[in-house]
Amino acid sequence: MSNKPRIHFLDFSRSVAILMMLQGHFISLTLESYPIFMAEVRLHGSSGSIWFSIWGFFRGLTAPLFFSISGAVFTYLLHKEWQKGTVSFFRLIRVKKGLRRAFSLIIIGYLLQMNLKFLTYYLSGHFNPHFLGFHILQCIGVGLLLLLLFSSIIYKIKPYSWLLYLLMAMVIFALTPLIRMQEGYLPTGAHPLLQNMIQGPETGFSIFPWIGFIFFGAGFGHYLSLHGTGLQNKNVYRYLIGVGIIYYLLGWIMTFVYNGDFTHFHFQYLWAFDRAFFVAMLLIILTYLSSFERFRPQFFMAVGQETFAIYVIHAIILYGAITGYSLRSFLENKLSPLEAIIGALLFLGFFIGLVQVLEPIRQFFRNFRTFFIPNGRTNKPQ
Numbered sequence: 001m002s003n004k005p006r007i008h009f010l011d012f013s014r015s016v017a018i019l020m021m022l023q024g025h026f027i028s029l030t031l032e033s034y035p036i037f038m039a040e041v042r043l044h045g046s047s048g049s050i051w052f053s054i055w056g057f058f059r060g061l062t063a064p065l066f067f068s069i070s071g072a073v074f075t076y077l078l079h080k081e082w083q084k085g086t087v088s089f090f091r092l093i094r095v096k097k098g099l100r101r102a103f104s105l106i107i108i109g110y111l112l113q114m115n116l117k118f119l120t121y122y123l124s125g126h127f128n129p130h131f132l133g134f135h136i137l138q139c140i141g142v143g144l145l146l147l148l149l150f151s152s153i154i155y156k157i158k159p160y161s162w163l164l165y166l167l168m169a170m171v172i173f174a175l176t177p178l179i180r181m182q183e184g185y186l187p188t189g190a191h192p193l194l195q196n197m198i199q200g201p202e203t204g205f206s207i208f209p210w211i212g213f214i215f216f217g218a219g220f221g222h223y224l225s226l227h228g229t230g231l232q233n234k235n236v237y238r239y240l241i242g243v244g245i246i247y248y249l250l251g252w253i254m255t256f257v258y259n260g261d262f263t264h265f266h267f268q269y270l271w272a273f274d275r276a277f278f279v280a281m282l283l284i285i286l287t288y289l290s291s292f293e294r295f296r297p298q299f300f301m302a303v304g305q306e307t308f309a310i311y312v313i314h315a316i317i318l319y320g321a322i323t324g325y326s327l328r329s330f331l332e333n334k335l336s337p338l339e340a341i342i343g344a345l346l347f348l349g350f351f352i353g354l355v356q357v358l359e360p361i362r363q364f365f366r367n368f369r370t371f372f373i374p375n376g377r378t379n380k381p382q
Contacts, residue, residue, distance in 0.1 A: 071217030117324025
């Protein structure tokens, strides 16, 4: 019975994170004034619109929240199995699933960067360097691999793993300026596939600082596995407030350590510490709301159980991943604010409806496949 609030919290948070991502991507792609607002932000530090600034602030929290939740979910499940102490680390089911998940994220992440519309171009011997880009799926996949490696190293001090995860996140955030201040691509002379993971020609979500958010979430996930969450345990709120404040203060301390140019340096190179603080505050809200059943309708919770499928499908529809055909061709910077908002709501509605039928579709193909399985064999239990 005590496990239910925790599972609810994880699905609830994933639902919020993926819906934030969907609306953020749709509006940033379609809003006609988006390039103008962003140009103002780059020039003056402000868009000049209070509404756009508020929306932009929460959009800026979407990826940190998404990465943090990914680390929290994985580590929570890992440590819940780990705490049983029945088998060694590398024989844990969650470790095996984690490895499969990590490699599938990496592989599918690169496959999504193919464009079959230019198949003849590829077959004629040309190569598209965008294929080697390092983006969100690849970054999460590599993050999970590093998380597994780190967990295997610290297995003898399990009760304090949450603290070590947080320290690892701090180290990644703190080292980010050393990477970002270097001119040219890093590692120097390495293949673009490796450079893009750190600082390369096609870097989207680099290891520094983004994998730090996975470790930040891992600390939270392990803490939840030990102490639970929801209204029954107020220590979770104290944990998030304390960790958030420590990260926020440490970010400004690191600014003094690195450079005296206070605000510019901080917001250019050490912004991850601030985002970690705001993610912690957002997690407090999500933890609290998920404790109430009325905020957890089944159609909404189902969204959090299908984040991977949603991401892949949205990348195809919105950006033309694999197919080369997408809404971008028709709607890029074409909609007024009201039209973009309505479009985003319809976009969200489409995916909320889609996830309700994904499992029946999967079950149909499972049943169809059984006709071709000899001797009445069935699928192995998950």
